[in-house]
Amino acid sequence: MKQTIFMVEDDSSLRELYMYTLENDFVCACFDDGKAFFKALESKKPDIVLLDVMLPGADDGFAILSKLKESKKTSHIPVIMVSARGDELSKVKGLNMGADDYIAKPFGVLELVARVKANLRKLPPALEKISYKDIEIINAKHQVVANGKQIQTTLKEYNLLTLLCKNAENVQSREQIFSEIWGEDFMGETRTLDIHIKELRKKLKDSDVEIKTIRGVGYILT
Amino acid sequence: MKQTIFMVEDDSSLRELYMYTLENDFVCACFDDGKAFFKALESKKPDIVLLDVMLPGADDGFAILSKLKESKKTSHIPVIMVSARGDELSKVKGLNMGADDYIAKPFGVLELVARVKANLRKLPPALEKISYKDIEIINAKHQVVANGKQIQTTLKEYNLLTLLCKNAENVQSREQIFSEIWGEDFMGETRTLDIHIKELRKKLKDSDVEIKTIRGVGYILT
DNA sequence: ACAAAACTTTACATAAACTTTACATAAGGC
């Protein structure tokens, strides 16, 4: 399952560079400013955030960082700050405010990928406990508990349920699901996804949650 | 709601191939050269652009690409470059200039569709909450709330209401509605649209809004 | 290498969504 990166960067050529560098390994979304970023955040939580310090408008990188760290829902998401080389003050300030890492511009693409991956690796397994209603997904143990009872899931089912749980009560389109779980290139209009949904539904029969289908769009967990 | 593709390609037989391949899933418009393309851009922004590198006249693909990426109004639109196989230089140049993807000729139609879709998918998740009076359309949940209560809508109804809400208090002509929701080519003067309007009216009975018909023109939400 | 599990594909079933038909009704022009 590809992990998702959100980045906030006003320079469009840098954005393109980031995208080009990262999109092989991750699902990326770029945003011009804090506003667009937080809007997107309502419907989707990324696994990591890349944040430029210098941004035009009211919300600079620090403002966004502190907002992120304030909310319970987003405070666990690792944040990598990006700023001009040698700007030691920004670096210290960012790290003090809860940023997880810091990259100085200009940086090589390999460094960028390496840092992102390193920070994703560092994620404390304990935090990787996703829950919604009576469903609990314990990542460290690769285990799903529904209605107090552990349920057995295959990998694909596990990933699918995780995706739906992370974005509970938000529609995930078939395309999104495919791109997150199978990778962008997966095609072949076949019934694969439906099958996994079917299995999950069967296994979640006794729980409080339900996977609803939104015809013509995708699925939603409620 | 079909997404729109603009393509610039001077070879008419290739144009036809593109059209034939894509028109099932998208609203397509083809242009001979940059001039025609930019003219059309003034009145309509596509969701994605397919750009041939080799074009006759002053504007080759790169020239068009850089123009596109210069303007704030168009720089966000994904661009897929098309050029002869193995033309690595063009590829690198294109991607450096901000192209989002690259297809080498000759390509299979499936690859074309796949690339286009993949690039559309990468677009930052568009969460929008549209509201008018007591109507609220929550895109992330694909949900419509009217008068505090959730109302169930089908896809076409949802799209139709979204269109009317986005342009509340402005008449939407039948033609506009057809082209936005069904795609430009949809014809068959039949009662399809009226039926969906009827259903929406029924479902919005208890809300503050009303879909009025403007005889000889179209519909308006008030 | 074998068996078991996981995953995908095929082929068809089903129900929801959508369109068409056929006619009714209302609006505007004369």
Added chain:
DNA sequence: GCCTTATGTAAAGTTTATGTAAAGTTTTGT
């Protein structure tokens, strides 16, 4: 008012997306 025309509506018909079983393929474990 009467005629024309655009829109409204119910019901029937068609299409399409999704659901499901079963068979086939790949992966994993022993």
